Amino acid sequence: MVAPWYRAALFRVAGRRVLLCNELHSKMRGMALEHAILVSLLEQPGSGYELARRFERSIGRFWTATHQQIYRVLKRMETDGWVTAEQIGQEGRPDKRSFRVAPAGRSALTAWLHEPVQPEAIRHELAVKIRGAAFDGAAGRSALITEVERYRKTHQDILARYLAGEARDFPDPAALDVGQSLQHVVLRGGIAYERMVLTWLDDVLATLRDLHH
Amino acid sequence: MVAPWYRAALFRVAGRRVLLCNELHSKMRGMALEHAILVSLLEQPGSGYELARRFERSIGRFWTATHQQIYRVLKRMETDGWVTAEQIGQEGRPDKRSFRVAPAGRSALTAWLHEPVQPEAIRHELAVKIRGAAFDGAAGRSALITEVERYRKTHQDILARYLAGEARDFPDPAALDVGQSLQHVVLRGGIAYERMVLTWLDDVLATLRDLHH
DNA sequence: TCTGACATGTAACCAGTTACATGATTGG
DNA sequence: CCAATCATGTAACTGGTTACATGTCAGA
Known part of the structure; x- marks a missing residue:
């Protein structure tokens, strides 16, 4: 048994069955946390901590994430140029790094938005x-x-x-x-x-x- | 930010905050595929292939799994003594290995059934x-x-x-x-x-x- | 003095996905 | 002859979880 889209890429070449998945489907990977973070930061720039709290409330109902994972993904997004950070010194509180979406992140989001919606994987x-x-x-x-x-x-x-x-x-x-x-x-x-x-x-x-x- | 149950295990020992998660929560891990397979095999013994098809239909709506993962988990369950396999020769079709739940698997399932239900992680x-x-x-x-x-x-x-x-x-x-x-x-x-x-x-x-x- | 909220991480692990692989038989 | 169904895997990767870690300040 194979997943539906996987099966669709089954071909026969000179009598042998082959899969050509990387060419056909390399762009069809579903979402990772990145896109949820991009949406959240476009709605309102903020720190990793603030994102984590938002994931506890609104967005988190449709895409869960722990603070550990958010910080890790944020770091990768920063090195990829999807977001930029701004150090904000606060009085009476620790400093924080406030992130906002960079042009590269915005176009990555747009590309993702135009991909077909993947069927939800329910785990109940x-x-x-x-x-x-x-x-x-x-x-x-x-x-x-x-x-x-x-x-x-x-x-x-x-x-x-x-x-x-x-x-x-x-x-x-x-x-x-x-x-x-x-x-x-x-x-x-x-x-x-x-x-x-x-x-x-x-x-x-x-x-x-x-x-x- | 930490997950709710995680936060509950935050303690202070001699002025230092410590987490005592392994003692407190080592038994609280949610389900993996194992338990869904146990339920399915109790309802009806069958081969990895048959399980994969069932996951496409009934059970799969609440717990998805590909055939690759099913075979891997089935192998682990077999070495752990949770299931036993029986080689079945068929005519006109490849042989198959039909699995059924062993006593150790049944008690593992019972133990899991008595754990509290974990909140669903929705990914929409x-x-x-x-x-x-x-x-x-x-x-x-x-x-x-x-x-x-x-x-x-x-x-x-x-x-x-x-x-x-x-x-x-x-x-x-x-x-x-x-x-x-x-x-x-x-x-x-x-x-x-x-x-x-x-x-x-x-x-x-x-x-x-x-x-x- | 202790708790809770604010703030940011590292490292190990594991569950699940993706890609690739093989071979038999039935039926159109 | 080709497609579909039956049948079983391996290997690399990656996203997410779990465990552990540290430090500040406000307020009860």
Whole structure:
């Protein structure tokens, strides 16, 4: 079995099957952290630390990153000329290096934006655990109910945070500029996702309780 | 910035901050492919090739894996005694090695099932591209509309496949055993996800067209 | 005096991806 | 004869995680 796009590059040359992936697909690599950082820095220049906090909040819901990785990628982007740093001395706080996007970074982002969107790779551990619960006995499934309830609370908190953020940042949806409109529609995606998860978790809980008689 | 659980392990010892992660968290590593394979093999023993096809269909929606990785992990699981292989000679087809879960694998799975569910790491490239479209001009956003429409079709196809699979595999939801009930609720999660995505993509398209005047 | 927020890293490791490889059989 | 399906790999790479490290200042 091969991934769909991979299979598409299967050829036969003089009776032998060959793959010509580097020529055909070298430009089709999905995103790495770089592009998310570029978008974030275009919205607002900032330090590695500030980026890390943004990844905890807004962007991080669609692309996670730890501070360690952000600093490493930022360094590479700097040597590649995608971003430039400016040392900012602060009083009462450590100095910081504020990054902004350089022309080379902007064109790298534009190139990436025009590539086709890669299908999302979903990794949902809970779904695997639910199927695994079939092999864990009634006691295991009862423990899973407790765990799903806990897990549901975390998603309820996330939804509450999103809704509070929406009320705060987009109080008047009619009066938004382009960037804000796009940020708002992405946030609405997060809200829709969390609502869907909560509804599904209720379905999961009902199913597990039903199995329990 | 550190991940939440990481921060929780920050201590101060004799004025110095230290992390005691290996003691506290060594058992809290999330899932790797192993556990998804164990669940799949418990549901039905099979070869690496068969597993790869299952990952393309049902399980793969929640945990992707290529055949290369499956073979590698399967080998490790075999040397660890988590699975055992049986050589099966077939006529008209290559031989295959059919794997089934060994007691050690089953207890490894049980241990994992009782660990708390890790929060999902969502990676949604499209969301980043939508925010990036603010820096790509009107022409770029117009191209994005076309791309989102294409992308929407792929999700429509996935939903159609899910619904067909549901009608085929769960025609009578009242007469299911435990394993089937759990498989069904996971499939319903996939269906809910796809419906949510389609609704959101309509919202995205309306927003992009609105920006276009 | 201790905690928490601010601020920036290094190094080892590992999970997963990409590229490449081979060989048999069935069916159009 | 070609394509598709069945069947199983190796090797290089890279993105991301985990563990560990250091220092300042504000405020309880």
